[in-house]
Amino acid sequence: MNSAAAFIHHLAFLAIMLMLSSEMLLLKQTLTLESAKRIIRYDAIYGMAAGFVLVIGGLRVMYFEKGAYYYMHSAPFFAKMALFILVGLISIYPTMTFLKWNKSIKQGILPNVTEAQTRTLRLIIHVELTLLGLMILCAVLMAKGIGYIGN
Template structure:
């Protein structure tokens, strides 16, 4: 059972990485009706994957693996949670923008996206991906017992 939850945890992480990469690529191109819809869809997938990552991660901490005491006494674990929180907070801005597009998309119109907004969203997605890379590093450190607080 532990291996299955590890698989789900990794799958959610890879899904987040993939979806953010898709957002980055799509935001680097001129916005079309199709690409705006794609951004809305992948943003929903990102939210679902993030919730899955968090839930499965906490199930692993409390019911599988090394136990909660090990993780809560590990600096890398705290750093990983902090990076997750940063990525989650950063994702609010693009999500709100995508939600504002609903009316335009329902009317079959390409949403307005100012160049400054597009650049800001790309910068945010870059930062989110950087946070995920940091989370992967923290996970590797935790797996090797690095960061234990005595």
């Protein structure tokens, strides 16, 4: 079960990275009705994957791997959690923007998105991807026991 939980956890994290990368690539192109629909779909998958990462990660901390005691004494674990929360907070703006597009898309109308808005969305996604990369570094440090505080 430990390996299955790890696999699902890592797969969900990969899905987050892929969905954000896909959103960013679509935002680099001229927005069409179809690409706007895809962005909304990818953002929904991103949200579901983040939920899986959180739930499966919590189960791994409490029931699998090294046990909760180990993680509660790991500085990289706390850094990783802080980064996860930060990415979640940063992602609110793009998600709310994409959800606002739904009304016009359902009417078959392309959302009105300025170049400045597109740049802002892409910048936020770049930041999210960078922070997610730092989470990978934290996971490696955590797994190797680097930054362990305690006995």
